[in-house]
Amino acid sequence: MKRLTERPKRDRRREGSPWTGLGAVVAKEMADHLTSARMFILELLILLTAVGTVYVAAQNLRDAGVEQFLFLQLFTTPQDPVPAFVGFLGFLVPLLAIALAFDSVNGEFNQRTISRVLAQPVYRDALLLGKFLAGLFTLMLVLTAIWLLIIGLGILVLGVPPSGEEVARGLTFLAATIAYGGVWMALAMVFSILFRQPATAALASIAAWLFFTVFWSMIAGLLAQTLRPIEIGLPQEWLAQAKLDLALGRISPNALYAEVILATLNPAVRSLGLVLPTQLHGAILGAPLPIDQSLALIWPHLTGLIAATILLFALGYVLFQRREIRA
């Protein structure tokens, strides 16, 4: 046993890996998610939505005799009064993501398990990242299962296998959906660190989601009109206003996700911004874009979604590290 006098010079670095115990946290949290009644209800809801919308879309496609990208249209074809599956995903995914994270940290405080868990040889880093990863893996698992189910259903009803490009585009769509869910999960996690009450955190998350879904596009439009007013009516003024409107609108993850869906699932989409007639010179309208070109279109969007997730997680990380453990 070392006495204080023999102590070596204090090393400024923390010992060991910050990820010690990460696996244990992920395993426990995932087990919680996968067995909880809350997740069961949401999964059931998404599953029913998927089966319903896709079945209707498949019937519709078979009758219409569409030739190209059948499988992509399974996701996007609405049949009055049923909207397309992607329309549902726009709000079901945030709901699922928020449900996975809104009580992740404050739940530990409320159950008073936090001091017991942190008295084990793990860092806070592992606890927070473990919780986030477990949520993300759960989200991936659920969405991938549903994606596979839809493809399977499509093969059954349409009677043809998906082409390579359809699979590639479908997978991109899946990845984008997970990234979109990640943003909302990271946000709900930040609120779960910020607010003591899980109900407050859930409401704050849903309020943020509603704000971006309903109000942000209006605010972006108003802001664009105020900041870039059309005074004389020049085309440049119109263009500047429309560009600002678009740029502001893209702050919302919903807008980013909607554009990603548009470009991946509809190969005929050539641009996600403003297109001037001169830029369309020589283009064959309605001709599908190759997948690498579609990917190039949505690359900034995907980067944006992932960056937002990382930023929100980093914010939560800082808040959590500074939090006093004593209740």
Added chain:
Amino acid sequence: MSEIVLESQGLTKQYNGFAAVDKLDLTVRQGEVFGLLGPNGAGKTTTILMLLGLTEPTAGQVHVMGFDPVRQPLSVKARVGYLPEQLGFYEGMTARENLFYTARLNGLPREEARARIDAALGQVRLSGVADRRVATFSRGMRQRLGVADVLIKRPQLTIMDEPTQGLDPEAAREFLGIIRRLKSEGITILLCSHLLHQVQAVCDRVGLFHQGRMVLEGTVSELAQQVLGSGYRIRLEVEGLDGLEEPLQRLDGVLNVRRAAANVYELAAESDLRAKAARAVVEAGGSLLSLAVEEPSLDDVYTRYFQREEVQDEATN
């Protein structure tokens, strides 16, 4: 002298300029049960959090088994068990599942974890309810499960924060039994409590905490000497005689005689005068029913100390 398990020097924690813990020097040796006493808000929990590396000290040094909790928290936390005051479990999980999570966080392999969980549950006599959800557990059972949770990592030092608070007398007695058993297995225990008679029942040494400082430290009798002054208190129960004050007062070394009840006398003496007092009673023609030296109680020490503090505070104000 046995090995030092825990040592702090000048340990200080300030919150917004207010010192919750002020220049604390604490030494706990291998195998002892050390009781940390003090009123609520005296800085006991803050001290514990610093010992575990869960809060960074503002100044001073701590060493727990030779490790610095600030820079080597994993080594410290792998060896120190902590039973928090606010003890919580995952309500939806069974006792065994809760312990399994702890075992996995400690990096134990599955088989080893299972063996240790069974052993720990047996030690706190919860084997029969191991597969019941914790939500159905009583407070006493939870507290025992907390001990099992600590035992999973086979700690050398266990820190318990108010472990018997809120337990019914039977559960508290049982819990003190568990503490004694842990001590007999060689585990050093740091017990924080303000339930004095319980601290006195299990602790080898105690430290009295007041406004972030350790104001008294030692065995209960040492503290009694410091606070209550030296001397013995002898209690006699006598039948068939009145007016014993005088013969008792005449004995050498008796400072004071008080008639506490109709047939109960209390002596304050410089030494253990039991034999002489007994003879005096018999010679005076009384029959002695009982005779005892009163152990100084921690309650008395505590009460007297804070009374003195109040008087001093008033004097300085």
